[in-house]
Amino acid sequence: MTILVCGLALFLAIHLVPSFSGFRQKLVEHLGFNGYRGLFTLASFAGLIAIIYGFQAAWLADYLPLYTPPNWGRHVAMFLMLPVFPFFVSVYMKGNITRIIKHPMINAVKLWAVAHLFANGEPYSVALFGSFLVWAVIVRISLAKRDRANPPSTDYPNAIRNDVISVLVGLGIYGLFVWKLHAILIGVPIVA
Template sequence: MTWFFVSVVVFMAGHIVPGLLRGAITARIGHTAYIVTFSIMSLFLLGWVIYEVQHADFIALWPYEIWQNHVTLTLMLPACILWAAAIIQPCPLSIGRKKGFDPAHPGINRFTRHPLLLGMMLWGLGHILPNGDLVAFMFFGGATVFAISGFWRMEKIRARHMEDAEYKAILDGTRRFDLMGIAEGAFGWRDIVLGIGLYIVILWAHPHVIGVDPLAAIGG
């Protein structure tokens, strides 16, 4: 379990330190190189954490039931659609594309300014139930808390690079979370199609990458 905690600390440091030094790093290597390097490093560190979760001592907290996997599969579909929206649509106050935002047509930002983080929250919540051991609970629960806290953190980071009037205008026309935004065109057909495609890819890749087949777990 020691290496699990080490991997988590390094993962957190790998996100906090580059964020604090982002200005200096981008000035030296450029914005694109920073994003690519940060993304590769994040995936590597996440893979390390997942490896340690899989190999940590098993300390059961609650028994496994098949219905728990149905919760995971259900929550992962909207999570994938949210991730797709974060890729396709501009998210000026969160992780994702900053350019191209139109205050008159906020899109996904009318439902949530943070589709990637909200999807991560659903991913974390959905994986807590079928993984009823201590380390998995800390990992998925921590990921959920990390995603929620990122709502406020990302807005503060983006605000540093905006004029006050621009920042206020975006805040006024967007929401951290508002279900009414779904009825107001938050999601386009491309978000849904890409999200479903991503969902299918994850279902296919999960047994090969993680070693667990979600469909087999429910008898599919």
């Protein structure tokens, strides 16, 4: 599980850098924008690879669960996952979802993490989903402070059209994950 924890630390730490604008600005001044972006990308990729490899290794090691999820936990997880993909799509199709939810990607990560904590009690699952939940809460607080200081524009042309597209595409992706993609990509079928 050490590789998983190191990957999470690297991936989430590098994704916290933008929350600290002064630190980020110093890095950009020192490395240049392209250097900063290259370092960000490389560190993110290395962290992601370590997370995937570490999670798989921990899964194969078959740790005892920290807690046994309730029988209904899987149903709660499926329900909580319903808006996750529409939220992700709405990041690129800005409309009323973005206006109301504010930061849909961060909120999608929080829902994804909580949903999976209802369905998984193994230490590696708790480390993965719990870490992402903590990260998303920290980033959301940071973004709320930034938004109060500098309110973002909420004038989105074609808002209703974009919302409809976000919901339809997002629910389509959700359906694919429930049907087959989760089993193919993660190795765990949702519907047996």
